[in-house]
Amino acid sequence: MSTIVYILITAVVCLGIGFYIGRVLLVKLFQDQETQSKQRAQQIIKDAESRAESQKKEKMLEAKEHFLKLKAEHEEQANHKKNIIIQNEAKVKQREVLITKQQEDLKKKEQETDAVREKLNKQLEGIDQRKEELEAQYRDKQAKVDKDHHEILSKLERIANLSAEEAREQLVESLKSEASTRASSYIKDIVAEAKLTATKEAKKVVIETIQRTAAEHAIENCVSIFNIESDDIKGKIIGREGRNIRALEAATGVEIIVDDTPEAIIISGFDPVRREIARLALHRLVADGRIHPARIEEVVAKTKKGIEEEIVEIGERTAIDLGIHGLHPELIRMVGRMRFRSSYGQNLLQHSREVANLCATMAAELGLNVKLAKRAGLLHDIGKVTPEEPELPHAIIGMQLAQKYKEHPDVCNAIGAHHDEIEMTAMISPIIQACDAISGSRPGARREIMESYIKRLKELEETAHSFEGVNQCYAIQAGRELRVMVDAENVTDERAQELSFDISQKIEKEMQYPGQIKITVIREMRSVSYAK
Secondary structure, eight states: OHHHHHHHHHHHHHHHHHHHHHHHHHHHHHHHHHHHHHHHHHHHHHHHHHHHHHHHHHHHHHHHHHHHHHHHHHHHHHHHHHHHHHHHHHHHHHHHHHHHHHHHHHHHHHHHHHHHHHHHHHHHHHHHHHHHHHHHHHHHHHHHHHHHHHHHHHHHHHHHTOOHHHHHHHHHHHHHHHHHHHHHHHHHHHHHHHIIIIIHHHHHHHHHHHHHOOOOOOBOOSEEEEEOSOTHHHHHHHOGGGHHHHHHHHHHOSEEEOOSOTTEEEEEOSOHHHHHHHHHHHHHHHHHOOOSHHHHHHHHHHHHHHHHHHHHHHHHHHHHHHTOOOOOHHHHHHHHHGGGOEETTEEHHHHHHHHHHHHHHHHHHHTSOHHHHHHHHHHTTGGGGOSSOOSSOHHHHHHHHHHHTTOOHHHHHHHHHTTTSSOOOSTTHHHHHHHHHHHHHSTTTOOOOHHHHHHHHHHHHHHHHTSTTEEEEEEETTTTEEEEEEOTTTOOHHHHHHHHHHHHHHHHHHOOOSSOOEEEEEEOOOOOOOOO
8 A cells, every 4th residue: 555655656746847847848948939939030120121221222223213214305305395496496587587588579579660650650641642643543534434435335326226225135145145054064064073072982981881781681571481291280270160270360460371382381461570479389389289279379478478588689689789788678679679570671670780880880981979870770760660650750750769768869860860851960860861771772672562663753754744845754774764855956955964953953852762863864856858
């Protein structure tokens, strides 16, 4: 028991001693670490102070350098401005010297002018005196001349047995005849000279324009031919008791003609858009094989929608091809509808594209606005494709449409004036008219109705017959030439020239025609005798 107690006491004492020793060592360790930390902190502070000092010195140096640089720039700018001021002062001094010199010169010139004025005044006084003397001499001579003239007239009247008035009338009549002959000759010379100058340049521009514009000839009829593979399909298209064909005609508004023509069906109608809808609908129905009234109405409705989309696409493509931008969507749709219209057999879209290209070329040659000319050329016949049919010329309708959709005033005037319905106020208006005539009057471009063609030829002959001295006249070369035979006894050669000019002027004022008409006046003298 005593041993255990002794061991425990010994253990407690050792533990206390160990704790004390450990505490002393730990305190010492902490003190050493604190001392090291203080030394390290002092070292860090010293380093920081040294770095701050060095940075301070660097910043001071940079600030000094920047200040010196700014000072140098400021001095340089000040010197530059000073130099400019010195130069301006020098210029001002030079101008002052120049102005002073000019003032001195002006004073000298004024003095010289005063001297010259005094000299001229003296000369004018002498001239006035001389004028009075000459007037007095003239009056004396005039009185003597009048007296001599009176005596000569009296002698002439006695010799010729005519009074002065009668002689004057005869002289005037002879002068009138001579003046008329000379005037005719002058007119002929002037016309010839004008043709050699103005017409030469005009023809050059027109020919170059035509040569640089290539166009296809498109002739359309009022019927379309739908080809089929066999005649058996005709029965399907007709349907029982003709119900299919009646439904197709009612849906499209055209006439379907099924006759003995092998492997063909004729689609007749004045509206090309309707004919195209009918043709495409028939193609789809025949390809599908299901042909009955309900299917016909469905296919025609889809075809109409597709045609409307195609019309818009054609209009947009045309505008892009011609480089025309900013057209109203409704105008683009009307341009697309031109593809399915014709004018005297000439496709309207092709004609408008051709006119636009011709206008652009001619405007460029003449130095005018090419874009406006091309725009007006494309839209000049836009009045022909309106859904309504008002009783107005297509040029006026087109002008109203262009104004409605905010087109340029020059474009509107060119559209409205290209058939002379209104006055031309824009520079491009005559170009549109000329290019429209060029495109329409080319051989083979258009096909006129026979009745209007014959009527125009008769009007030509009647116009020539209205002049005095005309015996016969004939319109030949499809109305391009008018030959006029005159009475040789009543019409002189000079009058024949005047007659051809007068007929041409009357035709220009009273008639409308494509291209130009040549008027040939023939004066033939025939002497006939019989041998018996």
